[in-house]
Amino acid sequence: MPTPDLPNPAHHDIDSMLTRKFGREIANYFSGSPLNRVSFLRTDHSFISSALTHSSTSFLLFNDLAPLSVNTNKLAYVKHEDVSKFIGGNPFEKTEEEIVKGYNSSVTLPLVLFLGLDEEKKGGFEHGIYKGTPYFAVDVTPRGTVEGEARKLVESMKGKGLSFAEGRVFMGLSAPEAAIYAHARSLLDWNARNPFCGGCGQPTISINAGTKRVCPPTDFASLPTPQGGATTVLSEPRQRAACVTRKGISNLSFPRTDPTVIMAVVSHDAKRVLLGRQKRFPPHWYSTLAGFCEPAESVEEAVRREVWEESGVHLGRVVIHSTQPWPYPANLMIGAIGQALPDGEKIHLEYDPELEDAKWFDMEDVREALRVGVSGLDEPAGKGYVEGNLRLPPATAIAHQLLKAVAEGFLDVREASKI
Amino acid sequence: MPTPDLPNPAHHDIDSMLTRKFGREIANYFSGSPLNRVSFLRTDHSFISSALTHSSTSFLLFNDLAPLSVNTNKLAYVKHEDVSKFIGGNPFEKTEEEIVKGYNSSVTLPLVLFLGLDEEKKGGFEHGIYKGTPYFAVDVTPRGTVEGEARKLVESMKGKGLSFAEGRVFMGLSAPEAAIYAHARSLLDWNARNPFCGGCGQPTISINAGTKRVCPPTDFASLPTPQGGATTVLSEPRQRAACVTRKGISNLSFPRTDPTVIMAVVSHDAKRVLLGRQKRFPPHWYSTLAGFCEPAESVEEAVRREVWEESGVHLGRVVIHSTQPWPYPANLMIGAIGQALPDGEKIHLEYDPELEDAKWFDMEDVREALRVGVSGLDEPAGKGYVEGNLRLPPATAIAHQLLKAVAEGFLDVREASKI
DSSP states (O other): OOOTTSOOTTTOOOOHHHHHHHOOOOOOTTOOOSOBOOGGGTTOHHHHHHHHTOTTOEEEEEETTEEEEEETTEEOOBOHHHHHHHHTSOTTSSOHHHHHHTOOTTSOOOOEEEEEEETTSOOSOEETTEESEEEEEEEOOOOGGGHHHHHHHHHHHHHTTOEEOOSSOOOOSOHHHHHHHHHHHHHHHHHHHOSBOTTTOOBOEEEGGGTEEEOOSEEEESSSSGGGSOOOEEEEEEEOOOOGGGSSOOGGGSOOOEEEEEEEEEOTTSSEEEEEEOTTSOTTBOBOEEEEOOTTOOHHHHHHHHHHHHHOOOEEEEEEEEEEEETTTTEEEEEEEEEEOTTOOOOOOSSSTTOSEEEEEEHHHHHHHHHHOBOOTTSOOOTTOOTTSOBBOOTTSHHHHHHHHHHTTTTOHHHHTTO | OOOTTSOOTTTOOOOHHHHHHHOOOOOOTTOOOSOBOOGGGTTOHHHHHHHHTOTTOEEEEEETTEEEEEETTEEOOBOHHHHHHHHTSOTTSSOHHHHHHTOOTTSOOOOEEEEEEETTSOOSOEETTEESEEEEEEEOOOOGGGHHHHHHHHHHHHHTTOEEOOSSOOOOSOHHHHHHHHHHHHHHHHHHHOSBOTTTOOBOEEEGGGTEEEOOSEEEESSSSGGGSOOOEEEEEEEOOOOGGGSSOOGGGSOOOEEEEEEEEEOTTSSEEEEEEOTTSOTTBOBOEEEEOOTTOOHHHHHHHHHHHHHOOOEEEEEEEEEEEETTTTEEEEEEEEEEOTTOOOOOOSSSTTOSEEEEEEHHHHHHHHHHOBOOTTSOOOTTOOTTSOBBOOTTSHHHHHHHHHHTTTTOHHHHTTO
């Protein structure tokens, strides 16, 4: 957790001896947030209320998951006065208990998410021992009973020359903005995807400043689901059906993050690298293999399973290198480096036919591609690229960082043998 | 992915040079499954059907998540004939398309989960290029329209002298059985927790041999939810309300795994270790800090955030060590080792008041505790333990493996400086 007095540890090489032993720590794109989430303060009614309404506080707005932006390389922030009417002034004025007791499923409550404090920006906000500039995100997608107000807000932002940046991947931001965007996008998406309880099917409500959803025991709306037809508002709330998530702690109440494995695979002698390609990739463009971690699998097992399923190659040793949050919609990419078993290098594509091709490349070809063949999927290759040679993903992808690590000898047995 | 011809790579020290560079790969408890999940065959109707009904196939039964067992150290397996009546013979006889088209939410379908093939046990099952003993798990919890049949099955098993082992943690199994148990438990639990669609609130159905749930577009039951009252069976299925999960791929259709960070923290000079304790721990019993990974956080960031929130200590370098599936209910524990910044070692418990205590221990005390002070939470300390000294978790916990790694110099800067 970076503080104002200390450099960001992810970028600060505190100990070159460690670096020599383990390689440099990589802060992948979408990680490295400048915000302190102070996660334990989300339930602190008085803290969240005063952070929300402070004059220094920054609000990031999302319309259908597209962030309000100056341009595709810069997010736009607004102030509390700009969103106050839409969010109903201060939705955190009531305690969480009061919010749940007053639950009326026929009324849409805009999602207001507390992101954290930028402790390096001292904008005058102070609450007890905590200081910094508060950041929030608001979902302004026109829907439900706030559809009209949301449209007005969206139009007023467009009137200021700002736009809601479209497109699934938003890769031109500075590293700190990319992390703030990823954080907000993940949580707004999770809230939007989960309006109902998986345990009982009834609608849920957001609490903990946007980071938890609970299944309230009562409802002022007369009908159990909005799909039932015209609802009326009751003077006394009705009891809802029992729900298992109301007893103890349920993981269904908390955001979902899907662990994914992605791996640079080297041959047993570490002289070649296994890469694969999907049909949709441009010609000569390859990447590392990847897949979702399954229930009750270690990351190391998932790496070996996915590599075998997609390429037929059998791995021995697997070492975890670094991780990257990937907010489309909620992946945690866990990057690993694996070494093939001496007699496990033969490629078989007949098991899981997910890849169009999988192939061993000489390490020198990978090094050359990292120098001149790097680009996004829809971009041209770099300067100096010779048509027909290998093309690889850009530096914002963890795949690139893993390949760079093996090209630099992270799992080079020849180098290791000198230790 | 282990095969019959190759040793299990997790236990096979393929390259002692790599071990010298990165330390030995640890296969934590609950990982190291002997089964090949052949995940791509789950949708292969003909494969799953013939695996289910083969005479060599083993079935693991769970009653309310308690596995059928010989004793607390050994699982019991049954044959297809033992469960055939309960599961309706062969539920995979129909294609997935037919199953979804015939969906009737008023009928309970027992959950039948394909676990994989044990390729080292050649029991005679063969299907194309795939050979081995198939493993399935069945949820026999008495519920819904199969309550009576389930009770009969449970009683017949008890009549054979077997029991459904109670208790949340099931830690006496051999390593391969622990992995099979964890795999089955995770997926049965996920299915049981998610009978409704989080996107639209309507009931869902299991497909892909127990590893996916979808929201069918039609229903032969007359009422939208079982909570609505008495339902009738329609001669033509009714259309259900629209659901976003039916368009494209939705992560809500797939099992949920919650990534968790757990970390051994060393002081900047690597001479001391930071440990914490909760109120419920026995006296002198400490463990590593841990917490859930949040949306759009890298593992490295989550480690730094949790350590700061719970103890006030600021970390620099974070290295990921190994991972452990933890099926209560669906955690993936990602074990890391972190080093405090030189001026970040002061302990503060006033931020997130989750721990009763957090304290720096001399490495020598940790080494001594690993020798004689190791036990489960409800067990006595080991032989030779001197009352008042540090106590630590057992070898089945990744916390123990992380502490062992630092005690053996995994992040020892003095050792690293010699490289």
